[in-house]
Amino acid sequence: MPRLETIEVAIETGKRALDGVPAYAINGHELEFDEVSGGKGPGESMRLVGSPRSFPHSLTLTGPDSGCWDIEKIEATFHVSGGDPYTVCLGAVTLDEETCLNLWYDRPPQLLDV
Amino acid sequence: MPTWFAKQFGENKSAAVAAAGQQGDGQSAPGPVTPRQRRVIHAPLLASASAVATGNGIRIKAQIDSAEQQVVLMVDRPVLEGYSYWCTSPAEAAKWSPLALALFDSGGVATVLIHENNITVTHQDIGQASDDGVARHLGQLVRGHLESGAPAMAEGFLATMPSEDQVKEALQVVIDDEVNPGIAAHSGEITLTAVKGNTAYIKMGGGCQGCAASSVTLRQGVEQSFRSAVPQLGALLDETDHAAGRNPFFSAAPGGLGA
Numbered sequence: 001m002p003r004l005e006t007i008e009v010a011i012e013t014g015k016r017a018l019d020g021v022p023a024y025a026i027n028g029h030e031l032e033f034d035e036v037s038g039g040k041g042p043g044e045s046m047r048l049v050g051s052p053r054s055f056p057h058s059l060t061l062t063g064p065d066s067g068c069w070d071i072e073k074i075e076a077t078f079h080v081s082g083g084d085p086y087t088v089c090l091g092a093v094t095l096d097e098e099t100c101l102n103l104w105y106d107r108p109p110q111l112l113d114v
Numbered sequence: 115m116p117t118w119f120a121k122q123f124g125e126n127k128s129a130a131v132a133a134a135g136q137q138g139d140g141q142s143a144p145g146p147v148t149p150r151q152r153r154v155i156h157a158p159l160l161a162s163a164s165a166v167a168t169g170n171g172i173r174i175k176a177q178i179d180s181a182e183q184q185v186v187l188m189v190d191r192p193v194l195e196g197y198s199y200w201c202t203s204p205a206e207a208a209k210w211s212p213l214a215l216a217l218f219d220s221g222g223v224a225t226v227l228i229h230e231n232n233i234t235v236t237h238q239d240i241g242q243a244s245d246d247g248v249a250r251h252l253g254q255l256v257r258g259h260l261e262s263g264a265p266a267m268a269e270g271f272l273a274t275m276p277s278e279d280q281v282k283e284a285l286q287v288v289i290d291d292e293v294n295p296g297i298a299a300h301s302g303e304i305t306l307t308a309v310k311g312n313t314a315y316i317k318m319g320g321g322c323q324g325c326a327a328s329s330v331t332l333r334q335g336v337e338q339s340f341r342s343a344v345p346q347l348g349a350l351l352d353e354t355d356h357a358a359g360r361n362p363f364f365s366a367a368p369g370g371l372g373a
Contacts, residue, residue, distance in 0.1 A: 060154055074157060093157035100152040105159070112246060114176040114187065114253025 002080035004056050009033075009048040009077075009103070014070030014092065017041050023062040025100065026052040030062060042070075059104035063095035070094050076103055083107070172257045176249035180241040183224075185249045187233040187256055193266045197275060197311035198229035198348025200341075210274075213266040216259050217252065228266060229313065229349040274346060278309045281344055285314055288343045293336055297322060304336060307353055312346050318354040328354070 007024075018040045023032050031050065038046035052059070063069060074090040088105040095101055173190040199214065201207050202225050207214035214226040217235055227234040233256060239248050260266070276284075285306050293304050302322035308315040316336070322328045329352075337350050 058154070060152070063152060071157070073160075089160040090157035091160050093155065095155070098153055099155050102154050102156050109177045109179070111188075112176045112178070112249055112253075114174050114250045 001055050001057075002083060004052050004054060004059070004078060004080055006049060006051045006053075006079045007059070007076060007103070008079075009050070009061070010045060010075045011048065012045045012072040012074075013040060013042060014072045014094075015042050016068045016070040016094075017044075018064050018069045019067050020065035022046070022048055024048075024050055024052075024103065025058070025060045025062055026054055027057050027059075056104045059102070060100035061095070061103050063097055063099045063101070066097050068094050068096045071101075074101075074103075076105070078105075078107075080107075172260055174253045174257055176253055178240065178245045178249055180245055182236070183238065183240040184234055184236050185240055185245070185252060187235065187249075187253055189231050189233065189256065189260070192231055193233060193260070194228045195230065197272065198227065198313045199267060199271070200227045200348050201225065210268045210271045211266060212264055212268060213256065213259050216255060220251070220255055222248075227349055275312050276344065276346055278311065281309045281312060281314065281347070282306065284343045285309070285340055285347075288339050292339050296335070297331065302331070312344075312348040313351065314340065314347060314349070315351050315353050318352060322354070328352075 004026075009024075011022075021032060022036060022040065023030050025031070031052070033048040033050045035049035036046065038044060040046050061074075071093050073092070075087055076090070077085055077087045079085045086107045088108065090101075093101060175188045177186045177188065179185070193213070199211055201211065201214050204215060204218040207218050207226065211226070211228065213233075214228065217223050217226050217233075222238045223235055224238060225234075225236040235252055237248055237252070239245075289304055289306060294302075297303065300321040302318065302320045304322070305317045305319060306314065307317050316332075318328050318332070322331060332350075332352055340350060341347050
C-alpha cells in the first residue's frame with residue numbers, strides 16, 4: 001500500500017448542492033481540505049486539495065450535513081510516494097447525511113493495445 | 115476559517131469539528147476527530163480506455179494481471195453473447211471452441227475463459243520476462259482468428275447448455291450442502307445472486323466480505339465445487355463489494371490515523 005501524500009479532487013455538482021464544508025475522512029478520521037476553490041452550487045465545479053500524508057486503509061468524501069448532494073462527476077488524482085500521480089474518474093452519485101463516498105482506488109491497471 | 119471560505123462553504127463543518135475537539139478547559143484542540151458513522155457508498159468507476167468499436171478493424175486491449183498470471187483481452191465486439199465458456203485443456207477446446215484451441219496450440223496457455231467481449235487467458239509466461247510480449251502475441255492470435263471468419267465456438271455448443279433453472283438449482287444445492295457449511299466456521303456465507311446463460315454471479319457475505327483470503331476461498335473452494343456439479347458452468351463472477359460497509363478491512367484505532 002503506497003503512502004498517500006496529497007489528493008486533488010475535482011467535483012462537478014449536479015442539481016442539489018452540498019450543505020456544509022467539503023471534508024474527507026482517512027482511516028475513519030475526518031479532515032477538512034487544505035485548499036478549496038471554485039463553486040459548490042448546482043452545476044458548479046470545485047477543486048479540493050487534501051494532504052493526508054498517510055497510508056489509506058479507507059479514504060472517503062464526507063456527505064452533506066443535511067439534505068442530499070448530487071455529484072455528476074469526480075476526478076480524483078492521487079499523489080503517492082514512490083510513484084507517478086494517477087487519476088481515477090467516477091460517475092454520478094448522491095450523498096446524504098448518512099453516507100460517505102469511497103475515494104480510495106489503487107492505480108488502475110495499464111491497458112495495452114494489442 | 116477565512117471569511118471567503120465561510121461565505122462560500124458555510125461554517126457548519128468547522129463548528130462541528132471545533133465542538134468535537136472541545137477540551138475540559140474550554141479550549142478547542144486542533145486535529146482530526148472521529149466523525150459519526152456513515153455508510154460507505156461507491157460511485158461508478160468510469161472506464162477511460164476500454165475497447166470501443168470504431169470501424170471494421172478489430173481492436174483489442176489487454177489488461178495484465180501478473181499476480182494471477184492472467185491477461186484479459188477486451189475485444190471491441192462480442193465473442194460469445196449470452197453465454198460463457200471456460201476450459202482447461204486443448205482436448206476440451208477441440209470439442210467446443212476453435213478459438214480456445216488456437217490459444218492452447220500457441221503454447222503456455224493453462225486456461226481460457228470466453229465471456230461476452232472478453233477472453234481471459236492464464237499463461238505460464240505471464241509474470242515472467244515480458245508480459246507485454248505475451249499479451250501482444252495472444253491479441254494478434256485472437257484478432258487473426260476472428261478476422262479470418264473462423265468461429266469462436268463450435269456448432270452445437272449452445273445445445274449442450276443446461277437451462278438457467280437447472281444451473282441455479284444445482285449450484286444452490288452445492289451452496290447449501292457443501293460451501294456454506296464449510297465456511298460457516300469463519301462466519302462466511304455465499305449467496306447465488308443470478309445465473310445468466312451458464313454464467314453464475316455470487317456474493318460473499320459475513321466474514322468473507324472484505325477478507326484478504328476471499329479470492330482463494332472462491333477459486334480453490336467454491337469454484338471447484340461448482341464446476342464439479344455443473345461441468346458446463348462458464349464464468350463465475352464475484353459481485354461482492356469487498357470494500358463496502360463500515361470499513362470491513364480496517365477499524366480505526368481511537369486517537370490515531372491508523373498509519
